[in-house]
Amino acid sequence: MKPAPIVSIVGLEKYFGAFQVLHHVSLDVRPGEVVCIIGASGSGKTTLLRCVNQLVEQDAGAIWVDGELNGFSIHNGRLHRLPEAAIARQRLATGMVFQRFNLFPHMTALENIIEGPVQVQRRERRAVEQEARDLLARVGLADKAGHYPAQLSGGQQQRVAIARALCMKPKVMLFDEPTSALDPELVGEVLAVMKELAASGMTMIVVTHELGFAREVAGRVVFMDQGRIIEEGSAEQVLGQPREARTQAFLSAVLG
Amino acid sequence: MKPAPIVSIVGLEKYFGAFQVLHHVSLDVRPGEVVCIIGASGSGKTTLLRCVNQLVEQDAGAIWVDGELNGFSIHNGRLHRLPEAAIARQRLATGMVFQRFNLFPHMTALENIIEGPVQVQRRERRAVEQEARDLLARVGLADKAGHYPAQLSGGQQQRVAIARALCMKPKVMLFDEPTSALDPELVGEVLAVMKELAASGMTMIVVTHELGFAREVAGRVVFMDQGRIIEEGSAEQVLGQPREARTQAFLSAVLG
Amino acid sequence: MTGPLPDISGYSIAPQRHWGRWIAVAVILLLLAALARAFAVGMIEWQFVGTFLTAPVILTGLLNTIVMTFAAMGVGIVLGVITAIMRMSPNPVLRGVAMGYVWLFRGTPVILQLLLWFNLALIFPRLGISGWWTVRTVEVMTPVVAALLGLGINQGAYTSEVVRAGLLAVDTGQYEAAKAIGMTRLLALRRIVLPQAMRVIIPPLGNEFIGMVKLTSLASVIQFTEILHSAQNIYYANSRVIELLIVAAIWYLAIVSLLTPLQMLLERRFARGTAGGR
Amino acid sequence: MTGPLPDISGYSIAPQRHWGRWIAVAVILLLLAALARAFAVGMIEWQFVGTFLTAPVILTGLLNTIVMTFAAMGVGIVLGVITAIMRMSPNPVLRGVAMGYVWLFRGTPVILQLLLWFNLALIFPRLGISGWWTVRTVEVMTPVVAALLGLGINQGAYTSEVVRAGLLAVDTGQYEAAKAIGMTRLLALRRIVLPQAMRVIIPPLGNEFIGMVKLTSLASVIQFTEILHSAQNIYYANSRVIELLIVAAIWYLAIVSLLTPLQMLLERRFARGTAGGR
Amino acid sequence: AEIPAEIKARGTITVAVIPNYPPLEFKDPATGQLSGFDIALGNALAEKLGLKMQWQETSFEAMLPALKTGRVDIILSGMSDLPTRRDGASFIDYLRSGTQFFTQASRASEFPNREALCGQKVGASRRTSLPGVIKDFSDTACVGTGKPAIVVVGTEGSADARTQLRQGRIDAAMQGDETLPYIMAQEPNTYALVGEPTRWTLMGLATNKEATGLRDALADALRGLIADGTYAKLLAAWTLSRNGIQEVTIDAGQ
Numbered sequence A, B: 001m002k003p004a005p006i007v008s009i010v011g012l013e014k015y016f017g018a019f020q021v022l023h024h025v026s027l028d029v030r031p032g033e034v035v036c037i038i039g040a041s042g043s044g045k046t047t048l049l050r051c052v053n054q055l056v057e058q059d060a061g062a063i064w065v066d067g068e069l070n071g072f073s074i075h076n077g078r079l080h081r082l083p084e085a086a087i088a089r090q091r092l093a094t095g096m097v098f099q100r101f102n103l104f105p106h107m108t109a110l111e112n113i114i115e116g117p118v119q120v121q122r123r124e125r126r127a128v129e130q131e132a133r134d135l136l137a138r139v140g141l142a143d144k145a146g147h148y149p150a151q152l153s154g155g156q157q158q159r160v161a162i163a164r165a166l167c168m169k170p171k172v173m174l175f176d177e178p179t180s181a182l183d184p185e186l187v188g189e190v191l192a193v194m195k196e197l198a199a200s201g202m203t204m205i206v207v208t209h210e211l212g213f214a215r216e217v218a219g220r221v222v223f224m225d226q227g228r229i230i231e232e233g234s235a236e237q238v239l240g241q242p243r244e245a246r247t248q249a250f251l252s253a254v255l256g
Numbered sequence C, D: 001m002t003g004p005l006p007d008i009s010g011y012s013i014a015p016q017r018h019w020g021r022w023i024a025v026a027v028i029l030l031l032l033a034a035l036a037r038a039f040a041v042g043m044i045e046w047q048f049v050g051t052f053l054t055a056p057v058i059l060t061g062l063l064n065t066i067v068m069t070f071a072a073m074g075v076g077i078v079l080g081v082i083t084a085i086m087r088m089s090p091n092p093v094l095r096g097v098a099m100g101y102v103w104l105f106r107g108t109p110v111i112l113q114l115l116l117w118f119n120l121a122l123i124f125p126r127l128g129i130s131g132w133w134t135v136r137t138v139e140v141m142t143p144v145v146a147a148l149l150g151l152g153i154n155q156g157a158y159t160s161e162v163v164r165a166g167l168l169a170v171d172t173g174q175y176e177a178a179k180a181i182g183m184t185r186l187l188a189l190r191r192i193v194l195p196q197a198m199r200v201i202i203p204p205l206g207n208e209f210i211g212m213v214k215l216t217s218l219a220s221v222i223q224f225t226e227i228l229h230s231a232q233n234i235y236y237a238n239s240r241v242i243e244l245l246i247v248a249a250i251w252y253l254a255i256v257s258l259l260t261p262l263q264m265l266l267e268r269r270f271a272r273g274t275a276g277g278r
Numbered sequence E: 001a002e003i004p005a006e007i008k009a010r011g012t013i014t015v016a017v018i019p020n021y022p023p024l025e026f027k028d029p030a031t032g033q034l035s036g037f038d039i040a041l042g043n044a045l046a047e048k049l050g051l052k053m054q055w056q057e058t059s060f061e062a063m064l065p066a067l068k069t070g071r072v073d074i075i076l077s078g079m080s081d082l083p084t085r086r087d088g089a090s091f092i093d094y095l096r097s098g099t100q101f102f103t104q105a106s107r108a109s110e111f112p113n114r115e116a117l118c119g120q121k122v123g124a125s126r127r128t129s130l131p132g133v134i135k136d137f138s139d140t141a142c143v144g145t146g147k148p149a150i151v152v153v154g155t156e157g158s159a160d161a162r163t164q165l166r167q168g169r170i171d172a173a174m175q176g177d178e179t180l181p182y183i184m185a186q187e188p189n190t191y192a193l194v195g196e197p198t199r200w201t202l203m204g205l206a207t208n209k210e211a212t213g214l215r216d217a218l219a220d221a222l223r224g225l226i227a228d229g230t231y232a233k234l235l236a237a238w239t240l241s242r243n244g245i246q247e248v249t250i251d252a253g254q
């Protein structure tokens, strides 16, 4: 028997105004799995990740993370919206890495990393600082602890962002096109950190255009188009022998 | 005999404070030629283009565009800095396309294109508008004339930016990484426009990371590193059999 | 790991109650009612407020206030834009003049500026080119002219800082794109940068505008009969200070309430092309 | 195409002359000199300015002005931040209260607000919980307390608009990043958004601060003896109106000249981590 | 009459004063101390009652409300006793004031008498009743005799009226005659009087209308000061001798 999924998305629907961005999306991710989501611009990949992390509220369907229902409590067969503080607590199960890094510009790399553990999780500052330094070393930035984001290259900023998410000890890591804002020579260093993370057994959902990375690391690849999951399967199958015409069209456009 | 160069850069030096960004750079571009400049981040590619377009002043050396000396007049063996208006006039010989598009957000696509010809060149509005529509059609955006930049995708914005530069009827087009801020599926449409432009005989200097484009279109490829031109030659030679170790290292990093 | 997840697809979402909000509303309404009652029974005689609200002198003052607000803001905006552009000029002389102007006029009380303009005759008894054409200063420096100069020039110093912040907020890429199509600095400012800066400029300028509505009242020291001056003239005679100040306040509130939607309209106008606007 | 390009590598660059600038400097200096002369020989008696510049009453007034400026701005900033946060709350009641506050206090003349606080006893003769502990209102509402309340609460309404603009200027990505590490809205505002907003808030707040230096003079209607009040008391006795206003202006200029570098220091402090700062 | 017990217990009478009306009340520019005739008179009254005066500076705007809210017990600040001011207050009249025209010394010959001012611009502080007095004079002496009316300018206080007079913005000004000797001593050879005062008004010490006990006690004390010669001495000290009263009246101003 396969292990129970750690993320379970069931019949997710999302509208922005009258425009439906997600159409009945369902997806299970098991512990230790790496799932890559690919698809054209505007197909809803970012919105899907943001629903999992509760940065947007879905309009229908349910998302379970580590056995807990996202955003609601269940009483007498009805769903009651959780207060803000409870949602903030639930978010700790997932770590998010954004396309545009979103480091806090007024804090050094080290301060960025320890902010969450110290201010939110109220962990002991000294211990967290040691952990943060270890994480910085792990992403190859041991000597940049005191640098402000503006003093780091894009690739370095993104690696700090990954360390920041990891220091919260999340169960699942979400990546939204983590390399697409980077210069080509900087992409490699970030992908290397992500590969190492996947190898260490972290559960990861990765929205990416880096098909080489998907091919190498992903246990499963999901192709989305216009708010729907069109095709899902192993990396070799989806990227090598896509079944659907739309997947083929997308791949040939990206591969040029 | 080869035709005289239309752009001639002689012994260019540029400092930012104490940091020397360009070291004695010399480069000739002949009419109708397409020159691609490649190199790692920070190697001075952007600075070189900005010197040609007089957005920064060089500290030594000379740049000639279409037989005119950039930024100075010569009197009795001495150079006299030109007033701002004369420099603005000289800039009309070169058209610039930026990495981040830099469209004017408060103007529609059409207004962006006709702004320069009408306000700067004082050409007749009706005629310019017709020309602008033709250019929009040429870059595949005939139906987007009335759209604001925020309503266009990145690729569409960059094509409007190219049309804006072309409408000034420049002698040379300068491109600074015109596709690096674009999603992968949008890169193709911009490169197609640039290929068509090269085929039409436009002189172009293109800073790019798109080696496929360089291989296909460039008459010459220039590799820069740390403010120096390291290697210069045909696309096949520089990209296929680079002579210099630094070129080889760069190419293997970018090709992954 | 937990067992299989329950199927909740049939569950409905309970509507949210927001008890806290309703209690807050109730408390606020109660407080307001108590306050209203206190004011009504307090030693304020409301019939005076009613009588004087539409008295002709008050209405004349109101009109003068409105006209002077717009006129002085007009002068202030023109001076402010020019000064902000001078501050960003590469020419150090222009920069110095602009900085000196801002320093001097932000640094001295408006009341002094008004009095100096009004009493300019103490320093220059006649204006003009001597021996050719001159005029007695007191004939030129009427209360209206002195108020316009005093308030407008003072406002220019403040506005220039607001405009400067707006200009700085426009992406430098926009200056470069404008230069690249051959624009000179001034043309680029006028056509490209200022229209975009307006988005950042308008909200603080709205603050300044509302400030000016009330600043005009200082011009009462030089006999400019704006609304507060009119109200004061009445209470100097009948001593109903609070009542007449309430009359003035009602009109000020009315003006401010009309200016706010105007500001929103302008904000919408200059948001053209951004995510929010059309 | 032209022929071969000349070799100009040996040519030197002629130094720039900037004739226009020097002429402008000369004209400006001449104008200033003429103005200075007019002031010196005009009907202004400078020995009075010298005598009263350091008179004890003037210095007391100066101190009161400075203290009240900082105290009222302190109240204003606290209220402004709270109000700005309320305006952006998802709770419509909080939003409504905040909007009402800004509307009412920006819309009424400060002089009325000051007089209402000072004369609160007209409405509430005693303060406290009746039958338990009360105090005569006039004993609590001293000129200092009334001035602090009146100026501070009025300033809060203006400051809230400044703070709101600052909060809106922070990239939404920062809110999301803060949420993603589990922060609640208030914690994110306090730790992440406000410190970044300060960069945008400080320049207009500097304007407001300088405005407050001079706004304190309105508190003279409720017997708060700030510097203009002191100057007026002297000119009521000796009729040297312009001279004493110049004394006040010199001190105002001094305060403003000291505040400006302070503002720059703060700007540098909050630019930490951006391109400009460290 | 009896002093209210509360004031007796305190030992002080709080009194509002606007120190902008020399020589009745002003702050000595050199020392910053309150001084003037009203201050001296007030202190003498308090002494007579075995009390002390506690002076509180105020502004026109805050003055009458202060009496109503009990912030002060009385106002002694050169205030005219006018019927319109009497619905919360009651006045003990202690001085008479003549409404006096004056002009620049250099133009004295242009205005030999008051009637010469017809058709000219004449200013007076808008905080006082004087603009109305000028208008009344103009109506009877100018318009009534077929001459052009005086143009009345309400200025921001009497110091401002004098500044405008020096610039030639107005041709003459009006102030209470009790203030003019002091002003003319401050700025010698600057001003010249025009004719006699047009009318005499009364100045009053204001008390809260309800506080009749305090009012009557103060009126008695004033009568005592007149009787023992202190009042005359104070008048002389401030060159106010022609402004003194013989009989203490209550609310007698017109």
Ligand SMILES: Nc1ncnc2c1ncn2[C@@H]1O[C@H](COP(=O)(O)OP(=O)(O)OP(=O)(O)O)[C@@H](O)[C@H]1O
Pocket: A016, A021, A039, A040, A041, A042, A043, A044, A045, A046, A047, A048, B183
């Ligand atoms: N806050 C929002 N309001 C309105 N529409 C939105 C919002 N966010 C996203 N959308 C729309 O929803 C659609 C899906 O957006 P989403 O960002 O999820 O796509 P994506 O697959 O991540 O695309 P990309 O590759 O460009 O990041 C798009 O059409 C987008 O315009």
Ligand SMILES: Nc1ncnc2c1ncn2[C@@H]1O[C@H](COP(=O)(O)OP(=O)(O)OP(=O)(O)O)[C@@H](O)[C@H]1O
Pocket: A183, B016, B021, B039, B040, B041, B042, B043, B044, B045, B046, B047, B048
């Ligand atoms: N205005 C400036 N002030 C100071 N240093 C600058 C400035 N502009 C560029 N530099 C520095 O000059 C060097 C060259 O920059 P340039 O932008 O020309 O490189 P590039 O080759 O275009 O790099 P990229 O691929 O990142 O665009 C870099 O080290 C950069 O930090």
Ligand SMILES: [Mg+2]
Pocket: A045, A046, A047, A176, A177
């Ligand atoms: Mg996305």
Ligand SMILES: [Mg+2]
Pocket: B045, B046, B047, B176, B177
């Ligand atoms: Mg570059």
